[in-house]
Amino acid sequence: MLFSERAKKIVSRIPKGSVLTYKEVARLAGNPKASRAVGTIMSNNRDINVPCHRVIRSDGRAGGYNKDGSRQKIARLREEGVFL
DNA sequence: AAAGTGACAATTA
DNA sequence: CTAATTGCCACTT
Numbered sequence: 001m002l003f004s005e006r007a008k009k010i011v012s013r014i015p016k017g018s019v020l021t022y023k024e025v026a027r028l029a030g031n032p033k034a035s036r037a038v039g040t041i042m043s044n045n046r047d048i049n050v051p052c053h054r055v056i057r058s059d060g061r062a063g064g065y066n067k068d069g070s071r072q073k074i075a076r077l078r079e080e081g082v083f084l
Numbered sequence: 085a086a087a088g089t090g091a092c093a094a095t096t097a
Numbered sequence: 098c099t100a101a102t103t104g105c106c107a108c109t110t
Binding site for chain 2: 021022023026033034035036037038039040041042043044052055056057058059062063064065066070073
């Protein structure tokens with residue numbers, strides 16, 4: 001299985017109200033140093049089954065999302081009960 | 085095969 | 098606190 005597939009699978013299982021960092025996803029996917037790659041995957045991934053808005057940066061900030069920037073991402077997370 | 089891409093991370097100033 | 102720097106990796110051209 002490709003790294004990207006594993007990453008998506010993991011992210012798709014993030015329970016509502018919690019978040020993972022890109023680093024964490026990378027680690028769970030089997031490659032602790034592929035945090036960068038995780039971001040790349042999310043940006044190109046169009047899978048609606050994957051709540052990629054629940055993936056944030058390890059420094060606690062939101063990171064990017066799509067064209068709208070991180071605004072929509074932050075909004076979504078706040079509605080799910082995540083403090084940013 | 086080599087170079088380019090990007091929603092990251094850790095360090096330093 | 099922000100900004101710049103360097104290293105990093107999967108994937109695409």
